[in-house]
Amino acid sequence: xxxxxxxxxxxxxxxxxxxxxxxxxxxxxxxxxxxxxxxxxxxxxxxxxxxxxxxxxxxxxxxxxxxxxxxxxxxxxxxxxxxxxxxxxxxxxxxxxxxxxxxxxxxxxxxxxxxxxxxxxxxxxxxxxxxxxxxxxxxxxxxxxxxxxxxxxxxxxxxxxxxxxxxxxxxxxxxxxxxxxxxxxxxxxxxxxxxxxxxxxxxxxxxxxxxxxxxxxxxxxxxxxxxxxxxxxxxxxxxxxxxxxxxxxxxxxxxxxx
Amino acid sequence: xxxxxxxxxxxxxxxxxxxxxxxxxxxxxxxxxxxxxxxxxxxxxxxxxxxxxxxxxxxxxxxxxxxxxxxxxxxxxxxxxxxxxxxxx
Numbered sequence: 001x002x003x004x005x006x007x008x009x010x011x012x013x014x015x016x017x018x019x020x021x022x023x024x025x026x027x028x029x030x031x032x033x034x035x036x037x038x039x040x041x042x043x044x045x046x047x048x049x050x051x052x053x054x055x056x057x058x059x060x061x062x063x064x065x066x067x068x069x070x071x072x073x074x075x076x077x078x079x080x081x082x083x084x085x086x087x088x089x090x091x092x093x094x095x096x097x098x099x100x101x102x103x104x105x106x107x108x109x110x111x112x113x114x115x116x117x118x119x120x121x122x123x124x125x126x127x128x129x130x131x132x133x134x135x136x137x138x139x140x141x142x143x144x145x146x147x148x149x150x151x152x153x154x155x156x157x158x159x160x161x162x163x164x165x166x167x168x169x170x171x172x173x174x175x176x177x178x179x180x181x182x183x184x185x186x187x188x189x190x191x192x193x194x195x196x197x198x199x200x201x202x203x204x205x206x207x208x209x210x211x212x213x214x215x216x217x218x219x220x221x222x223x224x225x226x227x228x229x230x231x232x233x234x235x236x237x238x239x240x241x242x243x244x245x246x247x248x249x250x251x252x253x254x255x256x257x258x
Numbered sequence: 259x260x261x262x263x264x265x266x267x268x269x270x271x272x273x274x275x276x277x278x279x280x281x282x283x284x285x286x287x288x289x290x291x292x293x294x295x296x297x298x299x300x301x302x303x304x305x306x307x308x309x310x311x312x313x314x315x316x317x318x319x320x321x322x323x324x325x326x327x328x329x330x331x332x333x334x335x336x337x338x339x340x341x342x343x344x345x346x347x
Contacts, residue, residue: 006335010326012318015345020321023345032326033345034318041316045306047341051299053267056274058299062341065305069337073312073328076336080305090338 001094001102001122007068009090014039014060068093079131088201091122092133096199101135106239113230114144115223119160121202121215125242129206132241134172136160136198136219146221148177148190156222156232158192160200164216166208172200210245214238270298313339 002009009031013020020033034041039060042048047062066079066088077097079088094100107120115138122133138158140146146158160172175197177190202215217239222232264270277295280287287295307313317327331337 002338003333006333007338008331008333008336009338009340010331011340011342013342013344017319017321017323019344019346024321029321032320032331034320034326036318041314041318042341044314044316045341047304047306049299051267051270051301052274053271056271057347058274058343061343063300063303063305064343065341067307067313067337067339069313069332069339071332071334071336073315073332075307075309075311075313077309078305078307080303093338 001091001098001100005094005098005100007094007097010034012036012041012062014042014062066093068097088131089123089126089133092131092201095122095133095135096201099135099197099199101133106241108237108239110219110235110237112233112235113223114141114225115139115146115221117219119217119219119237119239121239121241123241125244126204127244128204128208131169131201131203134160134170134200134202136172136200137195138192138197139195140193140223142194144223144225145180145191145193146223148174148192151190155189156220158219158221160198160217160219162202162215162217166205166213167202167215168205169203170200172198174198204243208243210243213241213243215241264298270301273298 011031012034014036016037017035020035023029024033036042039048042060042062045062047065049058049061049063052059052061064080068076068078070076079093091102091105101120101122102124104124105121106124107118110117110119117139118137120135122135126132138146147155149157151157158174162170174192177192179188180191181187182189215238217237219235219237220232223230273291273294277287277291280291313328315328317325320326328337
């Protein structure tokens, strides 16, 4: 999805060119895998992992970081999670930066009264430890609204949360609300009307067993018109996700002893 | 620095080796060892250039041995540049 938006992808590691060639051939990778074999560029970027003792095979690795760089070389945003086993998917970046999702990305449509919500993921497949994107497209019939935050306790704000042990960190953000005057003069409530969208992220735990799974979420909201205010509602939903098996590079062939 | 992380590189290495040995042998890894390993590995996490800063230009060979620089890596709308641990392990 990034490449469809004109953003190319490049990966850098301290591996030799031969290792990268084998990896690219095995997994059909076409984008550049760069060999920073003596970690010079890793050091220049200031991300050399100094926790590794010389002699360990991990000596020379970077702290994992992903940069979205503009055509003029300026960092637009960087993505990192403080565990080398965790990574943000490229599709999650495409969703956050460009609002685009793949055709096969899972989507569920929820409907209640005047509200229709499409909730979906940035990816149909992910590895354990990856951060995937979440989006929700809300549509309300004319004359109806739902609530944002901050909100008095007697109302329920619109939110999406996942009660799923596979998700170890989550976020969901909605756009700015519009103020709506309520009965008391001068008092306003933050509301959404018409169509609006929210985006978020879900960090999957590591490790997880490979295979088909469902992510279990909850949509909370309260829909009101100018005449009537309905009771707060919770709609539970499931989004399918394929967990990929842990990617292992091919075993090295045994060299005959000379 | 995270809690309970030794400063000494050899102590960190001992934690990483024990974690790697257990994983490779298919032995269970205790939560305590897992946390110690993650903390030892990620101590003093640094993330390099900030948003708004220009990244340093560089020249590195790709998997086919072709030298690549920022100029020929960046697409019309930019570059997603991923620094990762290793493609081998």
